[in-house]
Amino acid sequence: MHFTTALGLAAAFSGVTSALPATQRRDGGSDNNPSGSNSTSNSNSTSNSNGGIDITNNMGHTIYLWSVGNSANNSMVTLDPGDRYSESWQVNTAGGGISVKMATQPNQSDVLQYEYTLEGDTIYWDLSCINMSDNSTFTTAGFDVSSNNTDCPSANCAPGDSSCAAAYLYPTDDQATHGCHASTQMALNLGSSAPSS
Ligand SMILES: *[C@@H]1O[C@H](CO)[C@@H](O)[C@H](O)[C@H]1NC(C)=O
Ligand SMILES: *[C@@H]1O[C@H](CO)[C@@H](O)[C@H](O)[C@H]1NC(C)=O
Ligand SMILES: *[C@@H]1O[C@H](CO)[C@@H](O)[C@H](O)[C@H]1NC(C)=O
Ligand SMILES: *[C@@H]1O[C@H](CO)[C@@H](O)[C@H](O)[C@H]1NC(C)=O
Ligand SMILES: *[C@@H]1O[C@H](CO)[C@@H](O)[C@H](O)[C@H]1NC(C)=O
Ligand SMILES: *[C@@H]1O[C@H](CO)[C@@H](O)[C@H](O)[C@H]1NC(C)=O
Ligand SMILES: *[C@@H]1O[C@H](CO)[C@@H](O)[C@H](O)[C@H]1NC(C)=O
Numbered sequence: 001m002h003f004t005t006a007l008g009l010a011a012a013f014s015g016v017t018s019a020l021p022a023t024q025r026r027d028g029g030s031d032n033n034p035s036g037s038n039s040t041s042n043s044n045s046t047s048n049s050n051g052g053i054d055i056t057n058n059m060g061h062t063i064y065l066w067s068v069g070n071s072a073n074n075s076m077v078t079l080d081p082g083d084r085y086s087e088s089w090q091v092n093t094a095g096g097g098i099s100v101k102m103a104t105q106p107n108q109s110d111v112l113q114y115e116y117t118l119e120g121d122t123i124y125w126d127l128s129c130i131n132m133s134d135n136s137t138f139t140t141a142g143f144d145v146s147s148n149n150t151d152c153p154s155a156n157c158a159p160g161d162s163s164c165a166a167a168y169l170y171p172t173d174d175q176a177t178h179g180c181h182a183s184t185q186m187a188l189n190l191g192s193s194a195p196s197s
Contacts, residue, residue: 049182051123052088053114055100057081059141059191064106069098076106089118089182097124102190104137112138114145114188122179125186127155134162141191152180159191 057063057079065077065085069092077085090098097117101108113128127145132138142159157164180186 049089049118049121049123051180051182051184051186052086053100053116053186053188055079055085055102055114055188055190057083057190059137061104061137063190064103066101066108067098068101069094069096078106089116089123091118099128101131102138110136112136112143112190118182121182123182123184124179126178127188138190143188143190145186145188147180147184147186149180149184152184152186153178 055065058081060081062081063079065079067074067077067087067090070087070090071093079085087100092098097115100114100116101111102113103109103111108131110133111131113131114125115128116123116125125145127143129136129139139157139162140160142157142161144154144156146154
């Protein structure tokens with residue numbers, strides 16, 4: 001089953017930022033040179049692209065968010081219903097990528113993650129449910145990712161569709177399909193198509 005496969009790979013890759021093709025991973029993959037940070041984007045602490053991510057709370061209650069690996073701002077953000085959080089693409093100066101963690105409680109014990117890595121003109125991204133419980137309110141409410149770039153794939157997890165959430169655990173079939181131009185402005189809606197609950 002797809003779910004089992006994804007879980008196995010996810011476990012092998014550990015829970016941290018994964019939004020890179022396997023050959024470019026630098027976030028703990030044992031077969032990578034840990035000092036091989038020859039990427040130009042890695043030496044810049046701020047993004048030089050125009051794109052970014054908007055995260056909107058369409059759910060009926062408060063959401064907590066952390067942009068982990070973002071040295072500019074990694075404090076906890078509180079999103080009341082209707083609030084939106086935005087960030088332009090950031091670079092993790094420690095290598096690897098950024099993980100935006102979202103939770104319904106003010107701690108990171110049960111999180112939906114939007115992970116991205118900026119590599120040159122490309123933004124690699126994925127949604128990860130690896131640290132989210134099966135009965136998460138995010139699954140109940142549904143969530144989706146869209147963008148202003150028709151060449152960039154979208155994701156849509158309907159309310160209650162836990163298998164959809166699992167499918168986006170890691171889009172391992174071809175992670176390159178989640179590589180978009182860095183000028184892409186993406187939108188993650190939490191509870192997009194669900195009535196408030
Ligand atoms: C996230 O999931 C990974 C893989 O199951 C696990 O190793 C890691 O400890 C989890 N992190 C948290 C904060 O629970
Ligand atoms: C970085 O690139 C330069 C020039 O291509 C090369 O000489 C150097 O060995 C590279 N460093 C690493 C750590 O790969
Ligand atoms: C950071 O990015 C800017 C804009 O692309 C570039 O001009 C500059 O050389 C970069 N700095 C480093 C240290 O790579
Ligand atoms: C971090 O983000 C929060 C929420 O958007 C904001 O209140 C705070 O001022 C930011 N801190 C910095 C250093 O940018
Ligand atoms: C997270 O916060 C909730 C609500 O305050 C609490 O019940 C739960 O024990 C906390 N979990 C951890 C790991 O701190
Ligand atoms: C949700 O699942 C977790 C384990 O993944 C469990 O500890 C918790 O009690 C469940 N909550 C509800 C409301 O079913
Ligand atoms: C998407 O939005 C970003 C940020 O506003 C902008 O720089 C970019 O040109 C837009 N892309 C398209 C295809 O409209």
